[in-house]
Amino acid sequence: MSEQATERRIWSVRALVMNIRQEIETAYSDLWVEGEISNCRPAPSGHTYFTLKDGEAQLPVVLFRRQAGLLRFRPEDGLAVLVRGRVSVYESRGQLQMIAETMEPRGAGALQVAFEQLKARLLAEGLFDAGRKRQLPSFPKCVGIVTSLSGAVIRDIVTVVRRRHARLNLLVYPATMQGASSPESVAAGIRWFNANSSRVDAIVIARGGGSIEDLAGFNDEALARTIAASALPVVSAIGHETDFTIADFVADLRAPTPSAAAELITAAQHRIEERVAALGARVQRAGRFHLMHARQRYTRLSAEAVLNRLRDVVSRRDQRLDELRFRLDAAAQRRLRVPAQRLNAVSDRLRRQDISDRIAATNHRLQAATQRLQRAATENVAGRCTRLERASTRLDALSPLAVLSRGYALVYLQGGAGDGTLLRSSTDAAQGQTIRARLAQGTLEAEITQTHRDEANVMETSKS
Known part of the structure; x- marks a missing residue:
């Protein structure tokens, strides 16, 4: 049996997985997949990971941060969706996955799903509670209107206000009421009126009717929280009577139409x-x-009877006035009598207790005490100065420096074992040693060349 040479190709795991990924990405580069979301996990990075499944299979899906930010609703478990993207392989785990580009819910539209999700979340937070809603001022002097200047809304509001309450002032903040910039523009108007709250008493957000896409800006979460945080009452007048937005639920009052809002504030x-x-x-x-x-x-x-009756009425009125005047005078005298008596008593006590003599006696005692204090202080200082002079004299007499100033000197040994020893006899030093003499002013060093001793004293002669 002959051996047949066969040529084998050996793959590394990484190369095989990359090759499979390229084949799959080429074959499934753009497709739509329908299924139900399960195991949805939003990551802190902003990416969203979930599993798309039906009754018989499942497929991991990753929705990167940029695409997730473009969704109008929030993915959650149990939601049936239609996902568009491409199929790839996650090399680290060798796992098949779908990279989503866009996604839309099945059944209800994306805007409706986003509306219901945001509504449920804000309802759970209590932003729709009736207890936090404020009453509109009954008699506002000025109302702030957040709306577009180009539409018919502002004209309708002005017409109704002038007909029902001509003295009410309107202050308009021109805002973008449709499109992607609409929520931030309307929120900026609300914040401006709150920053200038002394100029208006309430705020009205007004826009005409439109489709759900046209009114999508009023389903924005940031705008809803701005309305909830407003210190001024907010009236939402968006669309027609059948149109409902998140702003309607958060506002303090909802008006079916802008004209109805004008009727409510007036x-x-x-x-x-x-x-x-x-x-x-x-x-x-x-x-x-x-x-x-x-x-x-x-x-x-x-005519005479009427005149007599009028005279009687006037006379009785005059009599009543006189009686009231007498009573008023008597009451005033009673009220003033007691304070007058008290004032007289106080005046008498003050006259009896003349304090001028007391003040004079006190001043005399004060002057005498001041003089005694000055004399005592002078005597004390003089005595202390005398004692100081005596002590200084005794200290000078006992000071060694005073003896030295009369020509005497203190002689010490310099160097050796007896360094610093005070010499009292010539026998305490030997020839050749160095001595140091302390004078009244300065010191001297010398070497002993010869010593002399007599019967009474020892004389030392030194040569520098």
């Missing part, structure tokens, strides 16, 4: 005007009724 003033008009009509009817009855009564009375 409702109290308009109701008062209607009430005043109704009361005015009632007053006129009552006045006419009483006037008619008065004419009927006065027609039965003569």
